[in-house]
Amino acid sequence: MSTLFQLSLLFFCLVISAFGQAPKRRFEYKLSFKGPHLVQRDNTVPFWEYFGDALAGDEGIRITPSLRSKKGSVWSKNKLENNGWEIEAGLRIAGRGRIGADGMAIWFTENRASAQDDPNTNVVFGAADKWNGLGVFLDSFDNDGQHNNPYIMGVVNNGQVSYDHQSDGSNQHIGGCLRDFRNKPFPVRIKIEYYNNMLTVRVNNGLTNNANDFEICFTAMNVVLPASGYVGISAATGGLADDHDALYLLTHTLHDPTAQTAQISDAEREKFEREFKQYQEELDRAKQQYQQEHPDDRMNQYDDEDGDWFQGQNEKELRQIFDGQNMIHQALREMGRKVDELVGRQEMVISRLNSMPTGQQVGGQPPPPQVGQQQGGQINMQATIQRHEVDRVLNNQNSLLQQLGELKYTIADVQQKAMAIQSQGGQRAGGGALQDPIALHEFKDKMNNVANDVRTLLNRPQGQVQCPSTGGCLSTTFFLIALVVQFVLTIGYMVYRSNRDAQAKKFY
Numbered sequence: 001m002s003t004l005f006q007l008s009l010l011f012f013c014l015v016i017s018a019f020g021q022a023p024k025r026r027f028e029y030k031l032s033f034k035g036p037h038l039v040q041r042d043n044t045v046p047f048w049e050y051f052g053d054a055l056a057g058d059e060g061i062r063i064t065p066s067l068r069s070k071k072g073s074v075w076s077k078n079k080l081e082n083n084g085w086e087i088e089a090g091l092r093i094a095g096r097g098r099i100g101a102d103g104m105a106i107w108f109t110e111n112r113a114s115a116q117d118d119p120n121t122n123v124v125f126g127a128a129d130k131w132n133g134l135g136v137f138l139d140s141f142d143n144d145g146q147h148n149n150p151y152i153m154g155v156v157n158n159g160q161v162s163y164d165h166q167s168d169g170s171n172q173h174i175g176g177c178l179r180d181f182r183n184k185p186f187p188v189r190i191k192i193e194y195y196n197n198m199l200t201v202r203v204n205n206g207l208t209n210n211a212n213d214f215e216i217c218f219t220a221m222n223v224v225l226p227a228s229g230y231v232g233i234s235a236a237t238g239g240l241a242d243d244h245d246a247l248y249l250l251t252h253t254l255h256d257p258t259a260q261t262a263q264i265s266d267a268e269r270e271k272f273e274r275e276f277k278q279y280q281e282e283l284d285r286a287k288q289q290y291q292q293e294h295p296d297d298r299m300n301q302y303d304d305e306d307g308d309w310f311q312g313q314n315e316k317e318l319r320q321i322f323d324g325q326n327m328i329h330q331a332l333r334e335m336g337r338k339v340d341e342l343v344g345r346q347e348m349v350i351s352r353l354n355s356m357p358t359g360q361q362v363g364g365q366p367p368p369p370q371v372g373q374q375q376g377g378q379i380n381m382q383a384t385i386q387r388h389e390v391d392r393v394l395n396n397q398n399s400l401l402q403q404l405g406e407l408k409y410t411i412a413d414v415q416q417k418a419m420a421i422q423s424q425g426g427q428r429a430g431g432g433a434l435q436d437p438i439a440l441h442e443f444k445d446k447m448n449n450v451a452n453d454v455r456t457l458l459n460r461p462q463g464q465v466q467c468p469s470t471g472g473c474l475s476t477t478f479f480l481i482a483l484v485v486q487f488v489l490t491i492g493y494m495v496y497r498s499n500r501d502a503q504a505k506k507f508y
Ligand SMILES: [Ca+2]
Pocket: 102, 139, 140, 141, 142, 143, 149, 165, 168
């Protein structure tokens, strides 16, 4: 049974190795472009031709500016002639609006644009309709109102069918995926692979800058494309407009790794690489010469910046933020790794510690007494030390509790005394009417004076009083009554005032 299993596993591995072997890739520099130094002095891009509103810069080709109703395209001068290939394009689609239009397309078609074309016929994202080959569309605008744009999709045409814009090609595409590709900090990258009649479109939606970050948008089997075709990128704007930039396009041909022509391919590759290197050197020389001739030219500024040719200030800041976040992310990952390492070490130490007493017990036979005593002594000592520490902590806590209790008693005592003082004060304040001996004495003196005055008046000889003949003179009885009323009022006022003072004191 196990032999059968091993045999089947071996067979499975052989099958995997036979079919899973990656194709050989060969870079096609005549079907590729990439900045910097993209344009030559005569504003042409080597091996490429651009049409319509497209404009080539040093770091990329602006297929359309963000203006209404613009169309542009860029096409390879040479044909891609291989039955397996991979095209990777770096694009930037940016606009101020929440919605953009119309979109962009990457082409592999039998025919291409020419200078004699009527611009009105370029109705499919800036290129001609009824194409023969493949178009991978980045459709920004939602024509059919299904809320499924921006959308990336592939449409294969045999040269007979008109593209249906009104339905956003929903019945014509062979696969697609919903991806927001507008206004991203990094270039949006589309990788189209055609090999063994299988078409795979992978996407990086411009949130990371890592070279290998791609996710599959769609895969389609049994796709038949022309044996050779031009490679192109086109774009169009409508009532709404975005900048559509093609930053680079890299083409590789894919070859069967087991084919006999591998040796010849290597030789060819070396030759092409040599040619490419010579070409690059030539470009660098031309650039240096240009810089010497035009030392103040703005072009020099762009040379120091990496792919920033089309970037505004905001995009640059966004990109810096994303770079910073990437760095933080990396640092966090590194920290996480170190923490894992530490945890691993700690576990190792713990497991070793645990194994020490167990080993002693499992040993079974009584160890030599000295060694046994030493080990036991060590372990006991560790335990005792720990017990001491715990005891000390407990003692500290107990003494702290005691101190807290004492503090509580003291506070209660102080509170009691304060309350006693308060109540005493209240009592004193309550008896305020009897408390004012000085005032009473004064009052008594005044009353005495009044009484003396009254007595003096009463003791005066009657004859000296010249009463008027009329009854208007003050009678003695009336005067005494008035005096008593005044006395009662004064006493009442003093009692009232002392009560009020006592009440006021209570509040403080
Ligand atoms: Ca559309």
